[in-house]
Amino acid sequence: MKKKLYPIAITIAGSDSGGGAGIEADLKTFAALGVHGVVALTSVTAQNTYQVTGIHDLPPEMVARQIITVWEDIGIDAGKTGMLSNSEIIRAVAETVSKLGFPLVVDPVMIAKSGAPLLRPEAMNALIKYMVPIATVITPNKHEAEKITGMKINNFEDARKAAKYIVEELGATAAIVKGGHIEVGEESIDIMYYNGKFYEFRAPRIVDGCTHGTGCSFSAAIAVELAKGRDIVKAVKTAKKFITMAIKYGVKVGRGACPVNPMAWIEIPAMKYHVIESVKEALKIIIENQKLFNKYIPETGSNLVMAIDPRYAETINDVAGVKGRIVRYGDGVKIVGPVEFGASSHMARLVLTAMKYDPSIRSAMNLKYDEKLVERAEKKGYIVVYIDRRNEPEEVRLVEGRSIPWIMETAFKKVKRVPDIIYDTGDVGKEAMIRVLGKTPVEVVYKALSIIRE
Ligand SMILES: Nc1ncnc2c1ncn2[C@@H]1O[C@H](COP(=O)(O)OP(=O)(O)OP(=O)(O)O)[C@@H](O)[C@H]1O
Numbered sequence: 001m002k003k004k005l006y007p008i009a010i011t012i013a014g015s016d017s018g019g020g021a022g023i024e025a026d027l028k029t030f031a032a033l034g035v036h037g038v039v040a041l042t043s044v045t046a047q048n049t050y051q052v053t054g055i056h057d058l059p060p061e062m063v064a065r066q067i068i069t070v071w072e073d074i075g076i077d078a079g080k081t082g083m084l085s086n087s088e089i090i091r092a093v094a095e096t097v098s099k100l101g102f103p104l105v106v107d108p109v110m111i112a113k114s115g116a117p118l119l120r121p122e123a124m125n126a127l128i129k130y131m132v133p134i135a136t137v138i139t140p141n142k143h144e145a146e147k148i149t150g151m152k153i154n155n156f157e158d159a160r161k162a163a164k165y166i167v168e169e170l171g172a173t174a175a176i177v178k179g180g181h182i183e184v185g186e187e188s189i190d191i192m193y194y195n196g197k198f199y200e201f202r203a204p205r206i207v208d209g210c211t212h213g214t215g216c217s218f219s220a221a222i223a224v225e226l227a228k229g230r231d232i233v234k235a236v237k238t239a240k241k242f243i244t245m246a247i248k249y250g251v252k253v254g255r256g257a258c259p260v261n262p263m264a265w266i267e268i269p270a271m272k273y274h275v276i277e278s279v280k281e282a283l284k285i286i287i288e289n290q291k292l293f294n295k296y297i298p299e300t301g302s303n304l305v306m307a308i309d310p311r312y313a314e315t316i317n318d319v320a321g322v323k324g325r326i327v328r329y330g331d332g333v334k335i336v337g338p339v340e341f342g343a344s345s346h347m348a349r350l351v352l353t354a355m356k357y358d359p360s361i362r363s364a365m366n367l368k369y370d371e372k373l374v375e376r377a378e379k380k381g382y383i384v385v386y387i388d389r390r391n392e393p394e395e396v397r398l399v400e401g402r403s404i405p406w407i408m409e410t411a412f413k414k415v416k417r418v419p420d421i422i423y424d425t426g427d428v429g430k431e432a433m434i435r436v437l438g439k440t441p442v443e444v445v446y447k448a449l450s451i452i453r454e
């Protein structure tokens with residue numbers, strides 16, 4: 001079979017005006033994982049991160065009509081359902097999807113994170129009777145699985161029984177009982193029963209992430225992979241990786257449960273590419289001016305670094321620099337290795353600390369100390385701060401990796417902003433150094449050049 005360039009996935013779900021869950025989360029997930037997303041809206045909710053203040057259901061015929069109209073022209077490779085709200089909508093969706101016959105992921109949405117009911121009590125039986133049997137995969141959490149099976153779920157053994165029951169007695173092809181609230185420990189473990197076998201999907205539990213829309217985005221990700229033609233086990237594996245990242249790099253907005261961030265999946269790699277290109281562009285300028293830079297490359301070498309967006313930057317692995325540093329070579333300089341993430345530790349830590357004070361400062365370079373450079377910087381009106389390394393507290397000296405943040409913190413305290421230049425004149429075993437900071441590597445290199453040039 002010829003592979004489709006644009007697999008099509010449909011979300012049959014409600015809208016969350018807060019943009020965190022529902023079709024909004026689903027469409028972001030579809031886009032991030034590379035399929036074309038289409039929609040059958042079931043209900044409009046007036047919602048934010050901590051409450052639902054109104055629900056307006058669409059007529060069931062209108063829900064069915066959206067699915068059919070899309071199918072007739074664009075086609076549907078797989079779909080998911082989210083909030084279905086009432087039994088008439090459930091009947092209309094079940095009937096339409098059964099007729100068309102595409103693989104369907106059912107997220108049996110009942111209650112929002114904020115506590116609001118999203119499924120009328122009268123619709124519970126319809127959900128079990130009509131939706132479960134047509135589910136290729138159904139993804140209940142602990143509470144939803146309890147409602148569907150009538151069982152109590154307190155541990156993974158109970159979750160296994162429930163998943164098996166949903167498949168063998170209620171007719172789903174595969175059932176995943178999500179473990180967000182079961183045996184809460186270091187990991188978030190989901191249990192799947194499929195084709196006579198149990199599967200476990202594990203990921204580290206994230207404590208300070210965002211969880212509004214997790215269920216929506218997880219089920220949408222499974223639907224995407226099914227639309228691409230992946231088998232169920234592979235689809236869930238990818239969805240689990242996807243949702244873990246979306247929770248970790250959540251969108252920190254609102255005063256309730258903040259929304260997951262499905263875009264992290266593509267945004268982080270895209271930013272990394274942009275950062276590498278930005279460092280490379282600035283390295284070209286250094287090479288063009290290598291004779292000027294030669295004299296000011298420290299004995300230990302220089303590095304030029306840039307961090308990814310502050311929303312995502314956490315460790316030195318989120319900062320790119322030159323592997324093996326920039327060294328003196330004849331009367332010029334040599335860029336020793338490739339530009340890589342995690343290639344620098346000192347300069348990376350400087351930038352990570354600077355970003356805590358001013359998120360726009362994402363780049364830095366170090367030069368050999370020379371009083372002439374400091375004089376020129378001051379004359380040019382740059383903010384220049386001197387740090388006396390003899391004042392470095394004992395507890396800072398003793399801990400590996402603490403000196404650089406201390407230098408940045410001390411400099412910030414002196415001028416109440418991130419300076420353009422921080423310098424020190426060294427100490428026993430510490431080379432005197434000038435550190436140039438800025439928004440981008442090109443800006444940093446031009447700043448450096450402007451003080452190097454006589
Ligand atoms: N804090 C967390 N850290 C990592 N993964 C999580 C976390 N919370 C939920 N997940 C995962 O996200 C996916 C979607 O979970 P979802 O939030 O729908 O279920 P739940 O946490 O069991 O229940 P609830 O919807 O009531 O929070 C599942 O794979 C689940 O294991």
Ligand SMILES: Cc1ncc(COP(=O)(O)O)c(N)n1
Pocket residue numbers: 013014015016021022023045047082083109111112113114118211212213214215216
């Ligand atoms: C329209 C709509 N659909 C689904 C959910 C569930 O998501 P959550 O449990 O994260 O609030 C929601 N809140 N709103």
